[in-house]
Amino acid sequence: MDGVNARARRSLGVFRVVVLTLAAAYFLIPLVSMFDFSVRFPLTGKVDANAWLALVAPDDSGRLDLLREGLFNSAVMAVMTVVLAVGILLPTMVLVRLKLPRLSRTVEFICLLPLTIPGVVLVVGLAPIYAVISTKILDANTIWLAFAYVILVLPYVYRSLDAGLRSIDLKTLSETARSFGASWPTVLFRVIVPNVRSAIVSACFITIAVVLGEFTFARMLARTNLQTSLFQINLSDGQVAAVVSLLCLGLTTLLLVALDLVVGLGERRRARSARTVSQEDA
Amino acid sequence: MTQQSLPATAGPRSRDAAPSASRPRRGWLPLLGTVPFFAYTAIFLLLPTVLVLVGAFRSREGAFTTNGITQALSERTLGIFVNSLWVSALTALVGAVLGAIIAYALVTAPFGSLGRRVFTAFMSVVAQFGGVMLAFAFIATFGINGMLTRLLRQWAGFEVDPGMLSTLAGVALVYCYFQIPLMVIVFLPALEGLRPQWREATANLGGTARTYWTRVAGPILLPSFLGSYLLLFANSFSAFATAAALISQQTIIVPMEIESALRNENDLGMDAYAQALALGMIIVVALVMWGYARLSRRASRWTA
């Protein structure tokens, strides 16, 4: 009963389990080490949860102020970036698809350009622009970095929305709504958006992950965000830095895993309904 | 008596749908709607790029100068470029090979199985895990008080060099951590594009597993593999945060040199220098990405 093919499949299964287990161990070790570091005071080797408690306990020493400021800034910027990126990109992409199809390649090129321009390079060019913004237009507040972050997440948001818009019949949906008398804002908000919900959610999740993890722009332009404040805190209180890193990673993991599941769920649901329809026809 | 089915009414996808209302007379109105996008990207994407390209040749007063370029071509700077290229090539190679093996292991799992989805999601998380937090994690592992340092000392009597992470080799080690998952994510679709029929046809025609890998799967995957390698190269070349968090005193790779040039307010020539360095980076990355695009196109032509 043990055919050649069954044996080959079994040895492949062993290979898979071994490789993936080793890989998982390799990737988890630094995370485990960081956790170990967060509870084990480096000089004495004493194990306790002080670093974790320091986050929730009321803080009079002011040493965590910088961290709070960085966290606040990053959180605000995450929201701003999401709103700006989706708010600019979605209507533009819908417009191009419906009325200006010849522009679609240009838009795509621009949106994918940030993938080829290193962040370090972009920030060199942004420095004079932000100098002007800080002095003449707005102020030197960190949160205005969100404008640059929109560019950073442009490729991911574009790809996400592109996949979502491709999966619906945009032309028919909007023409039908218009034929019933809907205005363009109504079409956008009440017809299109609900149908590309999972794409928008994906875009949000990725954007949040990127903004929370961004370091280069903030450092080069001398601003305070989560990562730069983490860097500073590490110099004085390494354990707290480790705790916050783990928490941030945990959050990002949850976001990205939820994103994968949401997208996968949508795809499977669509595939399932497509299958049942064709079975009915048979 | 005939009863033929009526000709199908023009459906929504009919190619001869009525022309849209916004013909030449109002053709400019939709264009107006794209202004926010183009204006925004012009200011925050295109303008900075132009500033870098032009600024490499301009002094702070606005005169044309090649000081920036000359300084960028100095022996010291070229050495830093070599460091960056070397680290990128090496970490891309390690990432490509190990990542390909892991990706292959993943793809042998049934499509849509929970384990495969979870592991793939895990990979996409680790690939994003860079910069400061990754540096901390590795310091917590291999640093003076690191967990592995301690364990290696206890179990194997092996003493990890405390300054290891602050060297080029240490940076390379840490970079591999996010290069490998990136490879898994980028290369997985290529592996998924390998049709089971090709394997079965090879066996059916008399080939062994070795025949399949050397004559069929290997050549088919090669463009994607090389393309992914280039992508990893560009990724490593552009990375800044991790090295910045690991190394404080020196500037051993190009991005760190750029930062030091920007921070330097005393020397007025540093503006052009920083921009010249940035220009150099653009050239390298543009070349690499062009190669990547060509290879992707070749790969997709075969497996479409």
Add this chain to the structure above:
Amino acid sequence: MTATASVPPMDATGARGVRLSHLTRTYGAVRALDDFSLDIAPGELVALLGPSGCGKTTALRALSGLEDVTSGRIIVDGEDVTAKPANKRDMAMVFQSYSLFPHMTVAGNIKFALELRKVAGDQNRIVADNLALVGLDTQADRYPHQLSGGQQQRVALARALAVRPKVLLLDEPLSALDAKVRVQLRDEIRRIQQEVGITTLFVTHDQEEALVVADRVGVMSNGKLMQIGAPADIYSRPATGFVADFIGLTNKLPGRANGATASTLGQTVPLLPGSASGDVTVLVRPENVTLRADAAAPTDRRGTVLTTGFMGSHAKVQVQLPSGGLLAAQLGVAEASALAVGDTVEVVLKGVPALAI
């Protein structure tokens, strides 16, 4: 009720040809193949037909060695190959799609096969000969993605024949193609197969394809072989209700059977062997039904015309029966045009033997 297989035209010793003997393949609780036996004579083309999930592809893949069997034997030209891996059996397969290696040219694909099988002779000449056989001698230097679906399948066929295998395996080779290409290619495949004289197993879910192409057709369901025989036999003498329903169109009329005949719609119909008795459903094909316009038809065989459809060479008329059921009749164009929707007709069943279940 399983069918009795028509006597396989294979020599008594089974020394040549293919014998699949009592194959069973289980996946947990599912039986993909259930005591499946089949003989293929040398040079014969047997088509396996059935709905998806019936086991026809499993049978083909078991023969090729790409799938294992839980029990049973596979004997090719007198040799038991059950334990042999796929790459050691001397067979060649054409898949539904993606048969060709995308990174090799047409000629490259064939040469690769020749190399693997260590076929002696001038490779270029063999490539040219086999491409000429399928009508693609000018395409030797093109890549698969530059060819149409039909052309790709022809190249796959050429590649399979070039290695002179003992058995040719075709796994739904036409299912992924356009209707017109499908019809054209199936005739060609049949012609080439007969010209070369190669033993062939052809799997399909398209019954018209199977009937046109094969020497014998095997109808499968749930891993079992329901009936095997010449196309005409399968069509006019189905052994089970499943076969009668799967092949062609059929009407299901309630009736009562006694022995060799059944009465339905007020008439007596001769029955095929293997029919049930008592209260039965009589399976009558549309071409065995005649309609006669007669407003005074007896009630037990009266019907009302519901629709008439022009099919080109014939016409199909749907009749509403007083019992509530629908009856489909196939008539000549002239006869059908004499009928109008709403007419009362007398339904006359021709005396062609039918199956009752």
